[in-house]
Amino acid sequence: MKLIYNFSMILSEWLMPILSLISSKIRVFWTGRKNLFQNLIEFREKNKQPLAWFHVASLGEYEQAKPVIEALILKRSDLQVVVSFFSPSGYIPIQKKKLKELAYITYLPLDTPANARKFVNLMAPEIVFFVKYDFWNNVLHEIKRHGIPLYLIAASFREGQPYFRQKGFFRDQIFYFDHIFTQNTKSLSLLDEIGYTAHTLAGDTRFDRVSQTAEFAASFPDLEKWKSEDPVIVLGSVWQEDMEILIPLINQKRRYKWIIAPHSLDPKPMESWRGRLEGDCEFYSKWDKQAPCEILFIDNVGMLSSLYQFARVAYVGGGFGKGLHNILEPLGFHVPVFFGKLANSRKFPEAKISQEKGCGFEVASFAELVAQFERLEEGKHYHTAVKSAKMWVTENTGAAARIIGKLTKLEKRL
Incomplete structure (x- = not known):
């Protein structure tokens, strides 16, 4: 051999x-x-x-x-x-x-x-x-x-x-x-x-890392001002397969502000998604902060891990494709997280554990995403998920x- x-x-x-x-x-x-x-x-x-x-x-x-x-x-x-x-x-x-x-x-x-x-x-x-x-x-x-x-x-x-x-x-x-x-x-x-x-x-040393990131998160005054008192959903490392179920959700849930950080910085998919979204969209690199904006595309590298500080809930991409990205990053901020149906869940044991703990939610379709999302819109279920995320991260640092x-x-x- x-x-x-x-x-x-x-x-x-x-x-x-x-x-x-x-x-x-x-x-x-x-x-x-x-x-x-x-x-x-x-x-x-x-x-x-x-x-x-x-x-x-x-x-x-x-x-x-x-x-x-x-x-x-x-x-x-x-x-x-x-x-x-x-x-x-x-x-x-x-x-x-x-x-x-x-x-x-x-x-x-x-x-x-x-x-x-x-x-x-x-x-x-x-x-x-x-x-x-x-x-x-x-x-x-x-x-x-x-x-x-x-x-x-x-x-x-x-x-x-x-x-x-x-x-x-x-x-x-x-x-x-x-x-x-x-x-x-x-x-x-x-x-x-x-x-x-x-x-x-x-x-898992990733718990140490996400805890450090949450404690020393980068400051973004422009996003703080943009967020104001509105609830924000952060979509991190998303692929085309993820956006197929997320775009209808964004169009349906107009009371939220959305931050979209794609897996790839190729502008073509982002432009395509922008054309299907009903809300006002801006690219972060070209953002006119005086213009109305419901949806921000993050078209640079290095911001995502700290962006989860603004999230009420998050979605992490890759589950429908070759591999799930890091769901522990939002959980480090005690943010409940959604992700796509995994083809091989054994390769991502944290996904299964997050579901068992009640702070991670796997979805296979738009219908499942809406159902789980609306369940978390209820205060009782949301606060339980946040508490579960906090406990899981704290126990494992x-x-x-x-x-x-x-x-x-x-x-x-x-």
């Missing part, structure tokens, strides 16, 4: 320049990695301090890492933190933000044996964290070969994943980790079943502190 894997990685690297000519996504993926090693060499020549390396797949996993990064820096102020991304959808927005807690961000190279050796040697980290998943066999092998402490945080495993079906290539990757911090007890049970016992139930507490016992240098 390892020979097949390595051959596929080497072949992928060889084909990337050709495929990038015909695919814009592959072009972004490939061109972003062109000077990866040279840039890393230059960074390490100028920055020789001890280094903590976090690897994440994309933006969502970075958000899970961030509370641990912040707690680690408080514990070890001499550590520089480097984050590697696999996906451009995570790397690009974080690169633009230039976050002060990060000394450096980079793409992870394709996982060939040669690339893995070179990358780990250049990085020379004191400690390494992988977040949730996105395992790369050769990189993990090199980290282990160098004897560098390797941890997995925010792990959330499911039955049927290759690690638990049979021994061999995939399962071996689990045993590269010195300790695994899981989000839930199910993950602990699955690890126990394969004989991996170096684990701790820490919880502290995962980062638990991880750092355990690491302090495992790593004398911490």
Whole structure:
């Protein structure tokens, strides 16, 4: 299996320049990695301090890492933190933000044996964290070969994943980790079943992150004035499939003000939706604040997580498509949340739990959305949902502190 894997990685690297000519996504993926090693060499020549390396797949996993990064820096102020991304959808927005807690961000190279050796040697980290998943066999092998402490945080495993079906290539990757911090007890049970016992139930660091976001939400005086005393509904990371049931709701519920933050900033879908909406619409970037406006389209990146502070209720998109976006963001503000019917609910356990807690509401159609929405318009049901959201978030914060507490016992240098 390892020979097949390595051959596929080497072949992928060889084909990337050709495929990038015909695919814009592959072009972004490939061109972003062109000077990866040279840039890393230059960074390490100028920055020789001890280094903590976090690897994440994309933006969502970075958000899970961030509370641990912040707690680690408080514990070890001499550590520089480097984050590697696999996906451009995570790397690009974080690169633009230039976050002060990060000394450096980079793409992870394709996982060939040669690339893995070179990358780990250049990085020379004191400690390494992988977040949730996105395992790369050769990189993990090199980290282990160098004897560098390797941890997995925010792990959330499911039955049927290759690690638990049979021994061999995939399962071996689990045993590269010195300790695994899981989000839930199910993950602990699955690890126990394969004989991996170096684990701790820490919880989901996203609760820490959304609690921090709610506590230190960005200020938007223009939106405060626009909102006034009116109830606002925030539609976050919505796709076309979501808007098919949301547009009729917006047209029906004209007493609300609406904030729409699409998943994509492509103006064509937004213009199309605008043409079907009956209320006065504005794009945030072109907003004439003196003009009447019931519906605001957020046509920029970085605002959404703080916009939920204005919401009475929220809708989070992606459920009807490839994957649900982060429903914990509105719940961090104790805002009840709707989302589309999930094709694979096992991949998003927080969706099921939110329904059990009474603060999340899955809808499969416009009729279901209206019924659930109107139920929450009743004060009794609304306040119960808000209370449930608050309790659930409060009960689950502290995962980062638990991880750092355990690491302090495992790593004398911490």
